[in-house]
Amino acid sequence: MADSWVNSAERIGADLHLDLSGAGSRRAALMGALRDAVRSGRLAPGTRLPPYRSLAADLGVARNTVADAYAELVAEGWLTARQGSGTRVAERAGPPAPGRTPKKGPARTHGPRHDLRQGTADASSFPRAEWAAAYRRALQAAPNEAFGPGDPQGRVELREALTEYLARARGVRTEPDRIVICSGFAHALRLLFDGRVLRGPLAVESYGLDFHREILTAAGVRTLPLTLDEHGARVGELTAGASRARAALLTPAHQFPTGGPLHAERRTAVVDWARARGGLIVEDDYDGEFRYDRRPVGAVQGLDPERVVYVGSVSKSLSPALRLGWMVLPQGLVGDVVVAKGEREAWASVPDQLALADFLVSGSYDRHVRRMRQRYRGRQDRLVEALAERAPGVAVTGIAAGLHAVLRLPPGTERSVVKAAAWGGVALDGLAEFRHPEATMPHADGLVVGYSTPSDHAYGAALDALCGVLPPD
Numbered sequence: 105m106a107d108s109w110v111n112s113a114e115r116i117g118a119d120l121h122l123d124l125s126g127a128g129s130r131r132a133a134l135m136g137a138l139r140d141a142v143r144s145g146r147l148a149p150g151t152r153l154p155p156y157r158s159l160a161a162d163l164g165v166a167r168n169t170v171a172d173a174y175a176e177l178v179a180e181g182w183l184t185a186r187q188g189s190g191t192r193v194a195e196r197a198g199p200p201a202p203g204r205t206p207k208k209g210p211a212r213t214h215g216p217r218h219d220l221r222q223g224t225a226d227a228s229s230f231p232r233a234e235w236a237a238a239y240r241r242a243l244q245a246a247p248n249e250a251f252g253p254g255d256p257q258g259r260v261e262l263r264e265a266l267t268e269y270l271a272r273a274r275g276v277r278t279e280p281d282r283i284v285i286c287s288g289f290a291h292a293l294r295l296l297f298d299g300r301v302l303r304g305p306l307a308v309e310s311y312g313l314d315f316h317r318e319i320l321t322a323a324g325v326r327t328l329p330l331t332l333d334e335h336g337a338r339v340g341e342l343t344a345g346a347s348r349a350r351a352a353l354l355t356p357a358h359q360f361p362t363g364g365p366l367h368a369e370r371r372t373a374v375v376d377w378a379r380a381r382g383g384l385i386v387e388d389d390y391d392g393e394f395r396y397d398r399r400p401v402g403a404v405q406g407l408d409p410e411r412v413v414y415v416g417s418v419s420k421s422l423s424p425a426l427r428l429g430w431m432v433l434p435q436g437l438v439g440d441v442v443v444a445k446g447e448r449e450a451w452a453s454v455p456d457q458l459a460l461a462d463f464l465v466s467g468s469y470d471r472h473v474r475r476m477r478q479r480y481r482g483r484q485d486r487l488v489e490a491l492a493e494r495a496p497g498v499a500v501t502g503i504a505a506g507l508h509a510v511l512r513l514p515p516g517t518e519r520s521v522v523k524a525a526a527w528g529g530v531a532l533d534g535l536a537e538f539r540h541p542e543a544t545m546p547h548a549d550g551l552v553v554g555y556s557t558p559s560d561h562a563y564g565a566a567l568d569a570l571c572g573v574l575p576p577d
């Protein structure tokens with residue numbers, strides 16, 4: 105599968121990943137990628153393709169390349185073009201998209217003056233009206249049995265909607281019956297490890313969320329830290345230093361918290377390791393939708409759905425308060441996870457699941473993510489500008505994606521800067537907060553700065569306060 109997943113087609117109102125890594129001309133590669141997407145059902149019949157200009161800009165190719173590729177695919181019968189309705193996937197171009205059957209960090213009430221801790225989606229942007237509309241539609245359409253005891257695997261409507269969305273936007277290969285709905289990533293970890301579906305030792309990244317490590321430790325799972333470098337986790341250590349690991353927990357799209365994607369060669373290497381050793385990869389795709397450069401990174405799961413447990417949730421995209429997430433599982437693990445979940449749906453409210461299904465199918469989710477991406481991008485630009493002006497010695501990293509950035513500090517200064525920030529009313533974390541206690545790689549001082557939380561009117565003051573405590577050069 106793709107080494108180079110490219111393109112976010114902003115203007116059609118939907119994300120689209122295309123792999124242009126094939127040999128030959130750009131036009132031929134684009135045609136091949138579009139045919140593959142249609143053939144595999146990732147692009148469903150009737151789906152509108154992005155206009156030439158926006159796809160060309162996203163892919164970094166000439167406009168004519170896109171126009172020629174579209175024209176040839178129309179001639180071949182894969183696409184149709186009609187005045188006024190743009191270019192669409194032909195109705196009988198390929199197999200139906202799987203699952204397209206028509207229906208058919210805690211809220212902070214009291215806190216510091218400026219909250220730049222990472223972790224929470226912008227609570228003030230929760231799409232109240234759209235969510236309420238989706239909820240109303242979902243309740244009206246729901247059959248009576250939806251209000252009985254829930255299926256622990258989750259509502260089929262949501263699993264179908266996710267199958268389509270995850271294939272299209274994240275390159276995930278699945279079917280509805282391989283998805284189990286859960287209440288978020290933390291719940292997925294508990295189901296997998298408390299539920300004894302997977303066993304340790306578990307390789308983890310040397311920097312990660314301590315909360316997740318605590319869940320694993322409480323489940324009696326030994327974690328083995330993998331070194332991180334500019335290409336992400338050194339997965340080669342799975343066959344050396346961490347060779348006892350039976351599974352690996354990774355954040356491949358956007359290493360949490362340091363920020364880079366897992367290098368293409370390492371994506372392949374970790375899948376090869378899992379195949380050779382009978383290992384499993386747990387893929388935490390916590391903010392995969394929020395990528396700002398031209399190279400959105402598809403899920404590792406697409407490389408081998410039998411070796412990856414892919415986990416996502418709405419915590420970054422909508423709100424952590426909803427407690428809704430999904431696990432995409434190798435076929436053989438579905439039954440075990442459902443058993444671990446218990447006989448009745450005890451976690452994710454069924455009406456919420458139906459509302460999310462409607463939110464996805466109606467396009468509201470895509471629209472919301474696109475709006476939020478622009479908003480976070482604007483926030484990030486302001487952070488970068490403020491630092492360039494007022495603390496030019498501080499390098500900003502990890503900004504190609506996500507809702508936080510990492511500010512690199514001179515060696516030995518992290519603790520004092522975090523302390524000074526706290527005195528100045530600015531809450532943020534140093535990188536050390538995220539370090540695995542047994543990590544052996546050298547620590548590079550830095551701050552993890554979340555830019556999604558402060559309200560618009562407070563953000564400027566938060567940036568001023570932040571710059572005020574940073575070393576000036």
Ligand SMILES: Cc1ncc(COP(=O)(O)O)c(C=O)c1O
Binds near residue numbers: 287288290291
């Ligand atoms: C690294 C990481 N993984 C996963 C999540 C999502 O967690 P949950 O789905 O349990 O809210 C978060 C936070 O939103 C996170 O920071």
